[in-house]
Amino acid sequence: MNWQIHLPALLIAVPLLGAFAAPAFANRRLRDVWFTVMIAATTVIAFLLWRRVGAEGIVVYVMGGENWHLTLPSGMRLPIRIIMEVDAFSAFMALSGSIVSFAGAIFSLRFLDRTTGGEKFVALYFLLTAGMLGMETTGDLFNFFVFLEIASVASYGLIAFWRNTPEAIEASFKYMLLSTIAALMVLIGVGILYGRYGALNMAAIAKSMQLGLPEKVALALFVAALAMKCGAVPLHMWVPDAYSQAPAGISCFLVSVSQASLYGLFRISFSVYGRALDTPAVAWIIIVFGILSMFIAVVMAVIQKEVKRLMAYHAVSQTGYMLLGVGVGLLALAHPQAMSEYGFTAMQGGIFHIINHAMYKGLLFLTAGSIFYASGTLDLNRLGGLARNMPYTTVMFVVSAAAIAGLPPVNGFVSKLLVYESSFAVHPILTVMALVTSILTLASFVKVFQSAFLGPARARFSEVREVPRSMLVGMTVLLVAILWLSFMPTWSLSRLVGPAAQALVDQAGYIEAVMGSGL
Amino acid sequence: MMLGTVQSGFGYWNVYAWIIFFALAAALVFYFRSAGRSDYKAGTYQDEIFYGGNPVPKDGDEIAVPASSAYWGFTEALSPFYKLLLSLHTGIASDYVGYLVVTTALISALIVL
Incomplete structure (x- = not known):
């Protein structure tokens, strides 16, 4: 039997095994080996799954049985059991997230030498990975909620990992408070749909979906909760606190974990509701979230004086591009001509920006971690002249800063170009806001580069040296990914992004994979 | 291509x-x-x-x-705007919950009505 049919289950099982066995590794060397091997295995599985989905189409996997249909006496067939449905969009997200997870883990190895409780860190890191990948591959709304909670609970612990600093505890508490409310909103939304359709499977609900008041209420709850979880303005307030207080490897990974909530928002909007949406309100809500996130967050970033806090605001701002791109796609969903003229390009831009952002923002957080590791501060007023002491970190920062600012020829430019041009077809003001955001992004990263890396040498940093090799390896993983996406844009669009965008648009295909027939 | x-x-x-x-x-x-x-x-x-x-x-x-x-110069020119933004970023958890509740209500109204 081909073991690769179990890839969806292994994608969750391997990090879960990593998590539950981690507390047994009190020895640092063994713990590091376990951490590296299991996270590498998870990344390889995600890659194999992405390749399989690319070759064979949607992969449906049933936990605990081969048949997932329950036939009622009335003849009606319902999908039961835990069903994982991995289409090209799910596989794309899992691949992107697992690469960032791998880089963050390798980077964190030396960080952990400076603290106690490293095995707890590793256990929570694997739980976070399992939660994120579960959210991105499940075909079941309730399981989505369960994985969302697994990821959230692991995040609370990791954000507060520097538990001797009150700011970290406070950041974790705020995130926990908001996340709990958001999770309850998701649960209520799932409950409403279960009450209406007697099913939890997304494809089954989508097949029967008739937009009435309960469905609209459920959708509103999903949109608000998942917008909060992905850090859209005005629900972004937890992001600067959480990202700036978490260890750097976690801040890097949290970018991808937040994108899993973005995935949930898009999956529910396109695959569960999709063509049943008889109003452009949802698309416009997502577009407005995008515009607000882009502009407000970047304006706030310009005035920040702490490196990771500044980067956290940029994480919110860049999420705006994804919301704008995919929101424009959702607006065009019911109009085939609009979809072919600009909607699909916008979706490609938004989805391409997901992986671009995961890579360059992950790398930016790791460079911030390197600065802190080497100099002991992230205060831009105190930093300066570090390019002399940390040449590799400087190069990593320059490339990732150019990417986030959308400077050609780096990858951020391509995805932004697609978003600019397609959103212009909806309204020029959308493009203007996106362009202004990009300029301000460049301005704030010029500030970071000038303040931290350039300028005269500071006496207090005369002993600062480049970070250990394993941290450089972690950063190099993301640097290579950025360069690959930059120099292979046609491959990225045709093999990675295009199929993911197509899968998201193809609601009938998503339903058919589980239900046997489409809409 | x-x-x-x-x-x-x-x-x-x-x-x-x-x-x-x-x-x-x-x-x-x-x-x-x-x-x-x-x-x-x-x-x-x-x-x-x-x-x-x-x-x-x-x-x-x-x-x-x-x-x-x-x-x-940029921040000084936009100081009224920054004043507004900073006043919203209070750092108080109950305020953040309030934003979530109000935003959810707005979204619900826009989708349902």
Whole structure:
């Protein structure tokens, strides 16, 4: 039997095994080996799954049985059991997230030498990975909620990992408070749909979906909760606190974990509701979230004086591009001509920006971690002249800063170009806001580069040296990914992004994979 | 499809054209640099930093512009806007919950009505 049919289950099982066995590794060397091997295995599985989905189409996997249909006496067939449905969009997200997870883990190895409780860190890191990948591959709304909670609970612990600093505890508490409310909103939304359709499977609900008041209420709850979880303005307030207080490897990974909530928002909007949406309100809500996130967050970033806090605001701002791109796609969903003229390009831009952002923002957080590791501060007023002491970190920062600012020829430019041009077809003001955001992004990263890396040498940093090799390896993983996406844009669009965008648009295909027939 | 060319539906963009452009620009930069004088006397006043005729301070802190002074004009011009934004970012958890509740209510009204 081909073991690769179990890839969806292994994608969750391997990090879960990593998590539950981690507390047994009190020895640092063994713990590091376990951490590296299991996270590498998870990344390889995600890659194999992405390749399989690319070759064979949607992969449906049933936990605990081969048949997932329950036939009622009335003849009606319902999908039961835990069903994982991995289409090209799910596989794309899992691949992107697992690469960032791998880089963050390798980077964190030396960080952990400076603290106690490293095995707890590793256990929570694997739980976070399992939660994120579960959210991105499940075909079941309730399981989505369960994985969302697994990821959230692991995040609370990791954000507060520097538990001797009150700011970290406070950041974790705020995130926990908001996340709990958001999770309850998701649960209520799932409950409403279960009450209406007697099913939890997304494809089954989508097949029967008739937009009435309960469905609209459920959708509103999903949109608000998942917008909060992905850090859209005005629900972004937890992001600067959480990202700036978490260890750097976690801040890097949290970018991808937040994108899993973005995935949930898009999956529910396109695959569960999709063509049943008889109003452009949802698309416009997502577009407005995008515009607000882009502009407000970047304006706030310009005035920040702490490196990771500044980067956290940029994480919110860049999420705006994804919301704008995919929101424009959702607006065009019911109009085939609009979809072919600009909607699909916008979706490609938004989805391409997901992986671009995961890579360059992950790398930016790791460079911030390197600065802190080497100099002991992230205060831009105190930093300066570090390019002399940390040449590799400087190069990593320059490339990732150019990417986030959308400077050609780096990858951020391509995805932004697609978003600019397609959103212009909806309204020029959308493009203007996106362009202004990009300029301000460049301005704030010029500030970071000038303040931290350039300028005269500071006496207090005369002993600062480049970070250990394993941290450089972690950063190099993301640097290579950025360069690959930059120099292979046609491959990225045709093999990675295009199929993911197509899968998201193809609601009938998503339903058919589980239900046997489409809409 | 031309290698490296991204078709956006409205135009196109080629990454390799940009790389060639940057390579040419870098070659020019190195050419200009190599055309500079190399017969200066190292370790004399000829390779010292000119600091308005004054001695250069030993610690870079004394001659660096702090990051908080960056874009002063921009932030000053937008100070009313920044005042509003900063007043919303209170750091108080109950305020954040309030934003979530109000936003959810707004979204519900827009979708349901």
